[in-house]
Amino acid sequence: MLGFLTARQAGVDDPLRLRRVESTRRVLSLKLNPDRDVDRIHGNGINTIDIEAVEGRYMLSGGADGVIVIYDLENFGGKQQYTCKAVSTVGSRHVHKFSVETVQWYPYDTGMFISSSFDKTMKVWDTETLKVMKVPDRLLPSALSLPLSFSLFSASCVLTFPCHKVPYGHRAEVLSVRWSPRYEHILASASADSQVKVWDVRRASCSLLTLDQHNGDKSKASSEAVNTAHNGRVNGLCFSGDGLYLLTTGTDDRMRLWNSATGENTLVNYGKVCNESRKRLQFTVSRGCSPEFVFVPCGSSVAVYALHTGQLVTMLRGHYNNVDCCEFHPDYQELYSGGKDCNILAWVPVLRASDVEEESDRCGRTALVNPAFQDAWSSDED
Template sequence: MLGFLTARQAGLDDPLRLRRAESTRRVLSLTLNPDREVDRIHGNGINTIDIEVIEGRYMLSGGADGVIVIYDLENYSGNLQYACKAVCTVGRSNRYVHKFSVETVQWYPYDTGMFVSSSFDKTMKVWDTETLKPAEVFEFEGNVYSHHLSPIARKHSLIAVGTKEPKIQLCDLKSGSRIHVLQGHKAEVLSVRWSPRYEHILATASADSKVKVWDVRRASGCLFTLDQHNGDKSKGASEAVNTAHNGRVNGLCFTGDGLYLLTTGTDDRMRLWNSATGENTLVNYGKVSNESRKKLQFTVSRGSSPELVFVPCESSVAAYALHTGELVTMLRGHYNNVDCCEFHPDYQELYSGGKDCNILAWIPALRAADVEEESKSANQAAADQSTVSTAFQDAWSSDED
């Protein structure tokens, strides 16, 4: 660490190199934090979580009990051991609460004053954070599996919605109406995701084994359908054309730069695709156990080298190297299946939620050198304080004499 600091100060190193090196160390050393608890509010499994990017301070969670909770992740006590408190809850006593399981929650990307939730009660609600009342309610014909707002959009305010119907609904936040429908899937749409690189590009995953990439500005809409065999018909002769997986596709996640798209399916496979060309990069992650019939929320690290993919795998969270497929570690701590995980890029921390009704915090482990350095700093501060106190007492005695 001192070598990095010296090289940066002398102008011998790129300032970003130190940041990347420390981010990598932190991501590779993630471990369950026994000193940080997240208030247990949900009475049933936790399906979805989201951390806002404005301050990186507040986290949303949605559960199978229909309840939505907002947590404050900030440590005000200054103590090593603390609890992330629930700031407010849309509980069963709230007249506006979802009647059935909440499948997706997401903060409005530009302001913590608003968030969006969708549920199996066939509704999507846009909430005012201050009043905890819905400012807008969208109703659909079938259960809502997933929704997503673009994190970078400036020219549109569309929410993509995947439901039990095989068509993707585009809802406009400004007008409060459904303005467009994307058709092409043949079964329920389990996951939708906007590109973090191009605001008009949308990826959708369905139970029909297909993943489609759309440009919502085009009349035809669909740019291409991902093909696990990259067009080699000899390999897929016995299978349907242009399938991304051999089962239900229930997970989508772009990398932070938007250059790659990850998909997961009930064929126990995870695949990495070039998001510009739709080419399967053929990275082998091995068996990625996936029995979920609904959306699976997984995430990718930011600022580290290599980038890691954190994906729920039964009662654990598996961490894979993005471009090699190597299984780096298994994060174990839940007592039941994990359904969602979210990476906090500001601190290189991970939060996961599961059917055991718990949200667990995974934080970078301190190195022995760091612990020793902190101990020395604390001892030195105590010694300095003692010296000051002694000097003050001597001066006080002199004045009295």
């Protein structure tokens, strides 16, 4: 680390390189923090969480009990041991009739957030009053063009646009939708029909791409004429931080990495990625690291993979039941995960010298055969 600081001061190294290296070190040292608790409010499993991007201070959660909770992640006491307090809770009769499946902050202001549910409704909330806002119809098109991510559970018709030739929308329920962080008019949808489609919301025509796991090789495809991304329900989507790649997960226990511009399956092998959920699975990608990492719920653990090599880096274990969602905090390289045990756990960098030395040893050996790790774990001898 001293070598990086010296190189930065001398103008030899780009300051961003030091930031990438330190971010990577922190991600590789994530541990369950015994000194940080999150208020246990939900009486049933936690389906979704989201951290606002303005201050990085407030977190939303939505549960199978139909409850939405807002937490304050800030440590005001200054003590090492503290609890992230629930500052607001909205009970089930005021929120949704059934399980809350997604919550999402408005990206430019913490004064508004959005929720969706199995009751086939999506609601826009005023954070101060915790009441549902009435959004004029004329504002809906601009609101929907924001870089927000929702899961839609009503029917395949949600993402079906008019087409003069043939029907081309999903043939089963849409389980997950994600907006591209690179282009605000591009979104991807995943469905129980085994398909993933990429859409341009400015066009009243068919989807731009339908992802094909076989990259057009019909000899490997089934007898069906349609392209499939997985051999089962596709219940998870996530773009890389730069929007150049799209990750998908399915009930075939596979995760695939796609070129988001061409729709090409990059054929990165992540091995078996256990996925028994019939609903949306919320996973996330790190930010500012080199290489990037992906955090995926896998049973009662969170699996951490190198994004572009598929290498399983570690398993984060701490939940007592299946994990359904996780969210990465890019400001502090922390991870929050929620599951069916009704707990939200905080995973934070543990940078004790012994831990870093042990992790450096392990990843240093990996770097010998995997150049992607060399930036993060290069020697400080210079």
